[in-house]
Amino acid sequence: MKTIFFILAITSCSGLLSQQVVTTAGSTLENSSGGISYTIGEGIAQTLSAGDITLTQGFQQTNIFISLVSELKDAGLSVIIYPNPTRGNLKLNINDFTMPGLQYLLFDGNGKLLSQKKVESYLTEVSLSQMQSGIYFIKIQAGTRELRTFKIVKE
Numbered sequence: 001m002k003t004i005f006f007i008l009a010i011t012s013c014s015g016l017l018s019q020q021v022v023t024t025a026g027s028t029l030e031n032s033s034g035g036i037s038y039t040i041g042e043g044i045a046q047t048l049s050a051g052d053i054t055l056t057q058g059f060q061q062t063n064i065f066i067s068l069v070s071e072l073k074d075a076g077l078s079v080i081i082y083p084n085p086t087r088g089n090l091k092l093n094i095n096d097f098t099m100p101g102l103q104y105l106l107f108d109g110n111g112k113l114l115s116q117k118k119v120e121s122y123l124t125e126v127s128l129s130q131m132q133s134g135i136y137f138i139k140i141q142a143g144t145r146e147l148r149t150f151k152i153v154k155e
Contacts, residue, residue: 077147079140085153088129094140097122101143109135128154 029035047054078095092104102119106126114136117124126138133154140148 077140077142079148079150081138081150081152084150085155086128087155088127090126090128090138090152092119092124092126092138092140093122094119094124095122097124099142101141103141105139105141107137107139109137111137128152 076096077099078093080093082091082093084090094102096102097119104117104119104124104126105113106115107113114131115126117126119140128136131154136152136154138150138152139146140150
């Protein structure tokens with residue numbers, strides 16, 4: 001009796017646990033030996049409606065911020081960039097700002113050079129207040145030698 005009840009419970013609940021996804025892309029590929037279907041999107045946890053308003057809740061990966069992208073191990077240069085993410089000005093603390101030809105280069109997410117400035121003090125401010133929200137990169141260089149690259153998030 002318990003077995004029949006268990007089987008009945010599982011089969012009747014399978015329709016309630018179907019998967020849904022809000023897709024951004026996907027496709028189905030087939031040939032004579034088989035096929036594959038894929039979807040890129042966000043899994044839906046729950047959909048709520050009230051009148052003509054619908055709210056779909058899902059699982060979204062949290063923002064992951066990587067501060068240091070690359071570094072030259074023997075550079076002997078300590079660089080601290082904060083706040084990251086930022087809404088306005090970014091501060092660069094560089095321990096050896098007297099290094100010959102020390103400069104920062106600011107790039108957008110596509111690699112376009114937005115600004116370039118010589119580092120002349122321990123604390124240098126980089127203004128991002130006029131920039132759109134997104135991902136930016138700051139390279140610290142001594143002449144043409146790249147010392148550090150940082151990924152910056154502008155909110």
